[in-house]
Amino acid sequence: DQQVKQNSPSLSVQEGRISILNCDYTNSMFDYFLWYKKYPAEGPTFLISISSIKDKNEDGRFTVFLNKSAKHLSLHIVPSQPGDSAVYFCAASESLRGWGKLQFGAGTQVVVTP
Amino acid sequence: SQTIHQWPATLVQPVGSPLSLECTVEGTSNPNLYWYRQAAGRGLQLLFYSVGIGQISSEVPQNLSASRPQDRQFILSSKKLLLSDSGFYLCAWSVGSNYGYTFGSGTRLTVV
Numbered sequence: 001d002q003q004v005k006q007n008s009p010s011l012s013v014q015e016g017r018i019s020i021l022n023c024d025y026t027n028s029m030f031d032y033f034l035w036y037k038k039y040p041a042e043g044p045t046f047l048i049s050i051s052s053i054k055d056k057n058e059d060g061r062f063t064v065f066l067n068k069s070a071k072h073l074s075l076h077i078v079p080s081q082p083g084d085s086a087v088y089f090c091a092a093s094e095s096l097r098g099w100g101k102l103q104f105g106a107g108t109q110v111v112v113t114p
Numbered sequence: 115s116q117t118i119h120q121w122p123a124t125l126v127q128p129v130g131s132p133l134s135l136e137c138t139v140e141g142t143s144n145p146n147l148y149w150y151r152q153a154a155g156r157g158l159q160l161l162f163y164s165v166g167i168g169q170i171s172s173e174v175p176q177n178l179s180a181s182r183p184q185d186r187q188f189i190l191s192s193k194k195l196l197l198s199d200s201g202f203y204l205c206a207w208s209v210g211s212n213y214g215y216t217f218g219s220g221t222r223l224t225v226v
Contacts, residue, residue: 006157034214043120043204043217044158089158102215104150106157 003027004092006105014113019077021108023090026071030092034102035064035075038087047088048075080112116141120205120218127225133178133192135221137205140186145207147188148215149180152202164188200225 005024013019021035031052036044050057050064050073057064063076077084090105117140127133139145149161160173162180170180177196181189188205202222206215 036215036217041123041202041220041222043206043220044215045217046214049214101146101148101160101163103160104158 002106003030004090004103004105006090006108008108009106010109010111012111012113013080015082016079019075019080019084019110019112021075021077021088021090021110023073023075023105024071025073025092025103027092027094027103028071029094030103031095032093033064033066033073034091034093035062036089036091036104038089038107044089077110080110082112082114085110085112116207116216118205118207118216118218120221122221123219124222125224127195127223129197129225130194133190133195133199133223135190135203135205135223137188137190137218138186139188139207142186142207142209144185145209147182148206148208149188149190150204150206150217152204154201158204162190195225197225199223 003026034049035047037047038044048059048062048064050066055066061077066073087107087109089107091102093102120137147164150158151161152158162170162172164170164182167182167185178192202220204220205218208215
């Protein structure tokens, strides 16, 4: 049962434009969300996170938005750069579990074109 | 500083052969340890997690097993590999209620 879903397997965006990646979840107990970036043949690296007490978190070119009522979060990359071409994973966790067990989405492949 | 080592980077094994992938963490104590697999064209699937020495929880029934003989060592094993075991295996760690994982560089396993 996939509790975290990324329904867009791929996204192509022009350099300098905005990339918007979407993620939906079904478990209402999730209260902490993260985005990871992964290059081929490498492990994912942490990008940005958001707690359920917030609806927005910003870090440089990356902003994550959380809509709890819709069980939806999105990652905005502005402006997109060629180095942003990678697979992006959305992940979620339940803090009541007391430790960080993450559920990941299937990932979205982003390709930034010149 | 904390680091995570995972080896080998690439492995080609025949069907029916055994498997042992090792992961070690440095610079932290009592980490939570995880094994994930990314199959071709699919997302990250949690296989096993461990909150302490000898404590292993399995997320999905499968042909694989895990062990944690030391605090900072996590081993993924199989007695007989199947073709479906092919994939990219990732070890990760976190500490306490810190939900951010640090991943290893991964092992590309191809079963032939």
